Amino acid sequence: MSHPATILPAPGAATDSFVRLRGVNKHFNVDGRRLPILADFNLDVRRHEFIAILGESGCGKSTLLRLLCGLEENYAGQILVDGVAPKVGNDEAGIVFQDPRLFPWLSVAQNIALGLARFRPDRAGVQRRVEELVALVGLSGFENALPHQLSGGMAQRVALARAIVSRPAFLLLDEPFSALDALTRSQMHEQLLRIREAADLTMLLVTHDVEEAVYLADRVVVMAPQPGPLRASVEIGLPYPRVREEAAFQHERERLHALLAKDELIA
Ligand SMILES: Nc1ncnc2c1ncn2[C@@H]1O[C@H](COP(=O)(O)OP(=O)(O)OP(=O)(O)O)[C@@H](O)[C@H]1O
Ligand SMILES: [Mg+2]
Incomplete structure (x- = not known):
């Protein structure tokens, strides 16, 4: 199955959304079985919006990011990033994978x-x-180190630096901070917000950490555990x-925790 190119608007055509997914269906074949991952999946992301994606393990978050940067090309429905179907080598997108x-x-x-x-x-x-980026991710002095000489968190910071070194307009982050200690993680949060401000980025961040998302x-x-529409979309x-x-922050965090604890569809 592949995407029907004929229904895509012309490249660069004006759309309200920077990212637009319409009726996307994606499955894998595993052991002769058809494993549906996304079913009739819709999502719109505004230009310069920062979206955090939550969802149970195995619900398809990494697959969604791979679709958005063209690493997965077999799908049905429409996926547009800045008006065009994503493909590998698109200069606009940077990605940090779950592993470095x-x-x-x-x-x-x-x-x-x-x-x-x-x-x-x-x-x-x-x-x-490169020097700028090494400093930005806090790895000065390790420029000449080899990956096996780094901790998991340091390696993930190198992956982040590699993803943003070319100043992409679109950044996809798959749990980039999960291997970091609390202090380094909050330093990386500040860096990321600074990078976003300086670079006018549109960002999708997969995380399991509700506080990080808020x-x-x-x-x-919030993606549903079974293939289907989003469970929730919370501004x-x-x-x-x-x-x-602050109380307002804690209120938002509690609100999300409460949503996650419910089973039903909220969006
Ligand atoms: N290349 C592949 N071939 C077959 N099945 C795959 C492939 N990639 C992913 N899957 C399956 O698709 C489903 C979704 O995987 P995905 O990695 O997108 O989940 P996830 O939401 O990122 O999970 P996690 O939070 O654990 O990272 C899983 O059931 C996985 O086994
Ligand atoms: Mg994943």
């Missing part, structure tokens, strides 16, 4: 520089930009910078 996926024989700096390779920048330009996102969407109406200790 670094090249083991390349150093931290070389792994990050890979994110710039397709732009063929000059050597000095690469070095400058702290970072404009809107939190977080708090201004930035958000303060975790």
